[in-house]
Every structure is written in structure tokens, then in C-alpha cells.
Amino acid sequence: MRARGGRWAKSRGPLAALLLALVVALGLVGCGGHRASGGPAGGKGGGYYQNDGPPDDEDIDISRIPDAVPRHAPRSKYGNPDSYTALGKRYYVLQSAAGFTQTGRASWYGRQFHGEHTSSGESYNMFSMTAAHKRLPLPTWVEVTNLDNGRHCIVKVNDRGPFHDGRIIDLSYVAARRLGVVAHGSARVRIRTVTPEDFQRPPQTTPAPPPASRNDPPLRAATNPAPSAPANPTSTPQRSAPPTARALGYLQVGAFSVAQNARDLRQQLIAAGLGPIRIVPPGADLSLYRVQVGPFADIQARRATARRLVGRGLAVRQVDGAS
Numbered sequence: 001m002r003a004r005g006g007r008w009a010k011s012r013g014p015l016a017a018l019l020l021a022l023v024v025a026l027g028l029v030g031c032g033g034h035r036a037s038g039g040p041a042g043g044k045g046g047g048y049y050q051n052d053g054p055p056d057d058e059d060i061d062i063s064r065i066p067d068a069v070p071r072h073a074p075r076s077k078y079g080n081p082d083s084y085t086a087l088g089k090r091y092y093v094l095q096s097a098a099g100f101t102q103t104g105r106a107s108w109y110g111r112q113f114h115g116e117h118t119s120s121g122e123s124y125n126m127f128s129m130t131a132a133h134k135r136l137p138l139p140t141w142v143e144v145t146n147l148d149n150g151r152h153c154i155v156k157v158n159d160r161g162p163f164h165d166g167r168i169i170d171l172s173y174v175a176a177r178r179l180g181v182v183a184h185g186s187a188r189v190r191i192r193t194v195t196p197e198d199f200q201r202p203p204q205t206t207p208a209p210p211p212a213s214r215n216d217p218p219l220r221a222a223t224n225p226a227p228s229a230p231a232n233p234t235s236t237p238q239r240s241a242p243p244t245a246r247a248l249g250y251l252q253v254g255a256f257s258v259a260q261n262a263r264d265l266r267q268q269l270i271a272a273g274l275g276p277i278r279i280v281p282p283g284a285d286l287s288l289y290r291v292q293v294g295p296f297a298d299i300q301a302r303r304a305t306a307r308r309l310v311g312r313g314l315a316v317r318q319v320d321g322a323s
Contacts, residue, residue, distance in 0.1 A: 052112035054173055054182065055126065062177045063258050067154040067288065068129040070141035070196045076120040079138035079160070086134075086163045097140040097193040104168035106144065106189040108176030109161075118159035126173035132159035133169050133191075140193055143287060144169065146179040147188040152287050153178045153257045154194055178257070198286040249320045250278070250294035251302065253309055262289035269293065274308060292319060 083092045094100070114126045120138040124130070131142070136157050145152040155175050162170040169191055171181060181187045253269070256262045262279050269277055269291075280290040293309065296302040302318075309316045 053110050055111055055114075060127070060174070060177075062174055063261055065127065065129065065174050065178075067255065067257050068141055068156040069255065070154070070194050070198065072196055073139055076138040076158075079118075079120040079158070084160075086160075089163075091134050094135050094137055097136050097142075098195075099193065100136065100140075100142075101190065101192040102168050103147075103190045104188070105166050105186045106146075106169045106171055106176070106179070106181055107162050107164065107167050107186045108171040108173060108181055110173040120158040122158050124159065124172075128172060129153060129155045129175050129178075130159070130172045131155040131157050131169050131175060132161040133157045134160060134163070136193075141195070142169075142191045143194050144171065144175070144179060145190045145287075146181065147190055149180050151179045151257075154288070194286065249296075249318055250292035251306055251309060252290055252292045252317045252319045253314045254291040255288040256291075257288055259289050262291050265291050269309075272308075272312070274305060 080093050083090055085091075109124075109132070110126045113124045116124050118124050118130075118132070131144070133140070133142075136142070138158055138160075140157045141154060142157055143152055143154050153175055155171065157169075159170070167186065169189065171179070173182070176182045179187065179189070254262065254265050256265075266277050266279055269275065274293060276295075277291065277293050280292060282288055293305060294302070296305070306316050
């Protein structure tokens with residue numbers, strides 16, 4: 001079995017084991033992309049161990065990279081042994097990620113491992129919202145919150161690590177930038193597992209309001225369409241919606257950790273004549289702003305709208321009226 005950078009292998013005798021441990025230790029020194037002692041040395045990336053660090057071109061609009069979306073997926077064939085050993089320590093892989101939470105420090109890894117195989121067999125992409133964890137089943141989706149600045153995002157755990165003391169998760173480059181971790185190398189975080197069902201649960205922070213008030217109050221001014229825009233369910237009393245509209249539900253076209261991204265998508269769809277559109281704010285179970293089109297008067301209208309949304313390159317998922 002191997003992990004990022006080929007850090008695991010079976011022992012083949014005392015001398016071979018000693019040499020292997022040395023190689024593994026040297027390979028792990030740069031794991032997680034954290035800075036060398038004393039901070040950066042000169043130019044960009046100069047203070048990173050080995051050749052790790054950010055990409056050469058850091059001019060990336062991180063806000064445009066969507067969070068990972070949880071889905072039901074089979075366990076990785078290669079990434080879930082009952083246990084494994086790294087740097088002389090044995091780790092036991094959890095059989096289930098249900099209800100898992102953990103608090104500790106997060107690090108990140110970047111260009112040195114870009115394109116290499118992860119423990120799950122997937123290629124590591126530092127521009128995708130992924131992460132490495134020592135014990136969670138692969139794959140698992142987790143919400144990571146930076147406890148120093150409150151930023152949060154959802155990542156897919158598809159790799160093993162980090163094996164530094166005190167580090168609980170290794171973030172991809174873009175995930176680390178989203179959370180404000182890159183500049184510091186590591187940060188205090190809290191992680192919790194997120195399931196596909198979380199995307200279908202209504203917000204739990206307050207009693208469920210009628211559709212007229214479902215948008216997040218801070219977003220209201222920014223998300224209300226101009227008078228000439230298509231009608232929005234947030235400006236129409238619930239009693240005016242036909243009973244069949246609630247039954248037909250909504251089409252979800254995006255989920256964002258950044259509120260402005262949800263607003264931008266909503267305005268783009270309104271300008272394209274697609275609507276009405278609502279933004280479901282984060283709740284206790286899921287810290288994402290969800291953009292949903294609907295409700296619909298009939299199945300034909302919903303299907304026609306779905307075809308237009310897919311034609312614009314959007315992933316469309318049907319949700320009920322409570323989402």
C-alpha cells in the first residue's frame with residue numbers, strides 16, 4: 001500500500017526497514033506544505049520544505065472554486081485497510097465517519113504532490129477541494145472551520161496524512177487558501193463529517209418561515225431582483241402559490257460557502273430569464289448558501305427549466321420545498 005509520495009511500504013528486513021524509515025521520514029518533512037522554521041526564505045515559496053508550496057501562478061479566483069459536494073460513494077478499494085503504520089506509529093481506519101468531529105491544527109500540501117496518486121488511488125489536484133486525514137474512511141466529506149477567522153469550507157477526504165504531531169488534517173492548496181491557512185502554514189480548525197442528506201435538511205436555527213422570508217436577511221437587499229426581473233417567490237405571499245407548486249419543489253443549481261458567489265449565480269440566472277430563484281441560507285446542519293430555482297407550476301415547466309440549466313453547464317438536482 002502506498003500514499004502520497006509513496007510513503008508506505010512493507011518492511012523487508014531490519015536494514016531495509018531502517019533505510020525505508022529514513023526515506024519516509026525525509027519525505028514526510030515536507031508533508032502538509034507547512035513552512036520551514038523561521039518562515040519563508042526570500043521569494044515566493046522559498047520558505048517551504050523541499051519543493052513544496054503554492055503554484056507558480058497564484059492569480060486564482062479562489063471564490064469561484066466550489067466546495068466539494070457530499071455524495072454516496074463506495075469505500076476506496078485501496079485506501080481503507082483495517083490499520084497501517086507510518087513513521088513507526090500504527091493508525092486504525094474508522095469503519096464509519098458518522099458523527100465524527102475533531103479539533104486540532106490543519107496544514108496543507110501543494111505543488112510537490114500535484115498529480116501524484118493519493119491513498120484512495122485518485123490523483124492529487126491542488127486546485128480541488130480535497131484533504132488528507134489519518135483515520136477517516138476514504139472518501140469522506142467534512143466541513144472544516146478555521147477557528148482563528150471563522151472561515152469554513154467543505155472538502156473531500158481522499159488521502160492519508162498528515163503525520164506530524166498535532167496535525168489532524170492536510171488541506172489542498174485551494175482549500176487552505178479559502179480558509180486563510182496558506183499564509184501561516186497551519187491553523188486551528190474544527191472538522192465534522194457532512195453527508196448528502198445534509199443538503200436536503202431545512203435550516204434548524206429558527207422555526208421554518210414561509211417562502212416569503214426564506215432568504216438570509218443580510219442577503220435580502222442584494223438578492224431582490226429589479227422590478228423588471230421575473231417574479232421571485234420571496235416577494236410573493238405563500239398563500240398565492242398554487243398547491244402543486246410546493247409539491248413540485250425546486251431545482252438546486254449551486255451550493256457555496258461564500259454568500260457573494262450565491263448572489264452572483266442568482267443574478268446571472270435572473271438575467272438569463274430563469275426564475276424565480278431563492279437562496280437558502282446556512283443552517284445548523286450545513287454551512288452553505290444554496291441557490292434553487294422554483295417552485296414550478298407543472299412538471300413540463302420544471303423539465304424545460306432543467307434542460308436550460310443543464311445547457312448552461314450547471315449541475316441540477318431536484319429538492320423538495322423544505323430544503
